[in-house]
Amino acid sequence: EVQLVQSGAEVKKPGESLKISCKGSGYSFGSYWIGWARQMPGKGLEWMGIISPDDSDTRYNPSFRGQVTISADKSINTAYLQWSSLRASDTAIYYCARRVTYYVSTGSKNYFDPWGQGTLVTVSS
């Protein structure tokens, strides 16, 4: 079974650092990009960025560039999302998802499946 399992909920204080993880299993981890999305309390989904675990090529949503760092370690089938200095506004659920790419006559197509179960990050003094 293909699955992504994320690390557990975190409670942090403003200014602290944090690294959450997303571990893939049941497939060749390095062959599929991993994306991250944020969902603030009671709000919709926001796409943060995506990484290729094979070569660590990373693309950020400009809204998140400089605020978070996306990384991956192919040797242990794990992608990461990290903050160097958390803010209260970082309180949210963070989801990872595998991007599946396939090819048709007109080019490549993508979709995100499966998704991790989500990691709740709470930042409060």
Added chain:
Amino acid sequence: AIQMTQSPSSLSASVGDRVTISCRASEGIRNDLGWYQQKPGKAPKLLIYAVSSLQSGVPSRFSGSGSGTDFTLTINSLQPEDFATYYCLQDYNFPYTFGQGTKLEI
């Protein structure tokens, strides 16, 4: 960044109804659009990709259509388990962007 405008933001319907949810892109995205369902406290789930391709295991009452900038998710004969929030996502170019979501309520 491409903006995805989803409508309506909320929708009330009954079991057995047919509903449609729309997503409009601020520029053409070919057919690089998927639909995701999210239930309270759960992760999003892929329903449809490339506008109209049904993900394996998703009931055939879900369908998608559209091209260019205007896209639609249709749910025929609503079932109790369909009451959830639905999001479109364009993957035409970076940064990928979600619609604001449509909450489907009983």
